[in-house]
Amino acid sequence: AQTVTQSQPEMSVQEAETVTLSCTYDTSENNYYLFWYKQPPSRQMILVIRQEAYKQQNATENRFSVNFQKAAKSFSLKISDSQLGDTAMYFCAFMIRPFGGTSYGKLTFGQGTILTVHP
Amino acid sequence: GAVVSQHPSRVICKSGTSVKIECRSLDFQATTMFWYRQFPKQSLMLMATSNEGSKATYEQGVEKDKFLINHASLTLSTLTVTSAHPEDSSFYICSARVGAAYGYTFGSGTRLTVV
Numbered sequence: 001a002q003t004v005t006q007s008q009p010e011m012s013v014q015e016a017e018t019v020t021l022s023c024t025y026d027t028s029e030n031n032y033y034l035f036w037y038k039q040p041p042s043r044q045m046i047l048v049i050r051q052e053a054y055k056q057q058n059a060t061e062n063r064f065s066v067n068f069q070k071a072a073k074s075f076s077l078k079i080s081d082s083q084l085g086d087t088a089m090y091f092c093a094f095m096i097r098p099f100g101g102t103s104y105g106k107l108t109f110g111q112g113t114i115l116t117v118h119p
Numbered sequence: 120g121a122v123v124s125q126h127p128s129r130v131i132c133k134s135g136t137s138v139k140i141e142c143r144s145l146d147f148q149a150t151t152m153f154w155y156r157q158f159p160k161q162s163l164m165l166m167a168t169s170n171e172g173s174k175a176t177y178e179q180g181v182e183k184d185k186f187l188i189n190h191a192s193l194t195l196s197t198l199t200v201t202s203a204h205p206e207d208s209s210f211y212i213c214s215a216r217v218g219a220a221y222g223y224t225f226g227s228g229t230r231l232t233v234v
Binding site: 033035042043044045047050089091095105106107109110111112114 | 151153157160161162163165168210212214216222223224225227228
């Protein structure tokens with residue numbers, strides 16, 4: 001079974017600064033996807049960024065980037081130039097790349113990190 | 120982009136009654152939908168996987184007779200909480216897999232309060 005661990009229950013950062021959220025995972029699979037989702041106070045889950053495990057290049061989306069270390073099974077999220085609208089709960093998630101099997105298509109979530117951006 | 124519409128957003132019901140929550144994929148066909156439960160400041164807990172035209176697959180510990188899931192079409196999945204009790208009060212979220220490379224899209228959630 002896959003597990004995802006986010007060891008930081010809460011983080012805070014000043015507006016315009018940079019913050020990194022940690023995520024580690026455990027799996028025996030070799031082909032999978034990793035995601036970061038954001039859940040603001042509205043509780044709508046929003047995809048922030050995704051990474052395909054077979055790609056060595058780290059994914060980036062504007063101010064959001066990841067540091068994907070496959071051997072270490074680490075997948076951290078860096079938010080640059082933090083904005084007040086980044087205040088949310090952030091979830092790291094894992095999905096086996098579908099080639100069949102009972103785990104096909106399931107997302108496994110970490111415990112979440114509550115990020116607060118201060119003005 | 121792919122949108123999942125979830126209704127109602129909030130519902131208050133009396134103990135012992137049943138409540139139905141609907142999730143519709145608006146601009147794509149969702150052969151598989153997932154239903155989650157979330158307590159405040161906690162992670163999403165997968166309850167069941169709903170497949171169009173077949174029985175849902177429930178996670179261990181989830182009572183299938185209490186949480187009835189129906190996926191009657193490629194665009195609609197429903198979760199019915201039967202004989203609701205105060206301990207069923209929670210936030211329920213559905214999601215659909217848009218494509219392997221695109222992850223999932225989520226409904227806006229339903230806050231259920233049983234009084």
